[in-house]
Amino acid sequence: MFKLYTVGQLSNLTKISIRTLHYYEKLGLLNPIRDEINQYRQYSDRDILILQQIAILKRMKYKLSEIAVFLDQNGPVVGESSHHVVTAWMQSLEKQLKIVREQKEDLKRVEQLLFSTLYSIRVTDEVNLDEMLNFIKELDQPKDLSRSTLLQQVFTPEELKVLPIDKSGTVEMEWADILKEINKHMHEAPDSEASQKLAKRISEYASVLFHGDEQLAEKYWEYITPEDGQSPRAYGMSTEVMRYIEKILER
Template sequence: MIEMMTVNKVSKLTGVSIRTLQYYDKIGLLHPAEHTEAGYRLYDDTALERLQQILLFRELEFSLKEIQAILQSPDFDRDKALEQQIELLSLKKKHLENLITFARGLKQVGGTNMDFSAFNTKKMEEYATKAKEQWQHTDAYQEFSGNSKGRSKEAEEALARGMMTIFADFGKHKNNDPASEEVQALVKRLQAYISGNYYHCTSEILNALGAMYGAGGEFTENIDKAGGKGTAEFAERAISIYCK
């Protein structure tokens, strides 16, 4: 059984205010895994992992809108993101160490020091800008960002429900041959749905999405919730066959 955490516990654990977590839910950036009968938000490990990514991207000084588009884009690569985040944090660490050394020097020596190099953040800013560009200049990101611009929370939720309806249909066929005509028609329907509502879903992108669906984590859990346990893995196999 997955252990759930209340929004209050998540706030205490992460240092993110309850109001901020509520706002993330409101804009569709971080939804709770479930709600209690009284309507209180509950978060699981998958939601907390997503929160970690959000906080690390905030360290890269991405806006919430940018973070949302990146995390939902088919181009998102968790390992690549972590590499960038580690590099930026290392640069920040070096910057802080230089400031500490500078301050200690002023305290020990006294007098005036007109060297302002310790305050220079140019290298850090240049890296953050470069990291942003790597994410934002992909065709899928640009198209997703443009299509989702101005879309209301209700519209986003309706689209998500439509996607889950397709996966629920996958679940009805998960004991069948993934290469069967009926199942392959579902894959084609999924591809058309993504292209019509998010970004042009090429076979290459669809294949990458299929691998992500079956890899565990948030996508797998949501798909299995819609179609029953094993649906995400079944959809991955069906998509792989379709794309070949």
């Protein structure tokens, strides 16, 4: 025999107001049974499962109208046996996990695009409208799997965890400031005071970024070095910029 809850009990246990529970019923999201004697609402395990789904989907910014469609398509069928209850919960949670993971991937991609745009503005001190237009376009484009595949072919899983790829932290943003200085001084002599200050700063930064692993730093440098006539593999790291860095580090 499954336990039934009154609207007050359910409200107290879930911290969802009675008014909200009534509203969900009005929208057709919940369908509590009625006590045969007093017609009071009684909520079952099925209603709790639905409330759990609503809570997750609301947290993910779904509208109630969208949640209604989801519940209509994926509504649990909870029978009298414990096996049916367990199966319904597992199926529901698996579907919710899938939605969360898909949104997580989408949000991660948006985060990377936002960081890249902020990064470019920090390097140049100006807003590039072409890059803004590209940002808008990229939001609706499928993720580029070829780049990910290439990285996996070049670097080990352990190395990929260290590399400054698809990361958006303060350490990665510091390179934007260094790159800005490089663009200011790259036409100076490699042994000038400004160039050598930059060389020291780059060396110290690389040591932090690659955790002192000079071999990995060299491997990453070779990876991002573009062939003549090719576009940079990393933002701002043109052939000209990279040659300047190499020259000042050799001094």
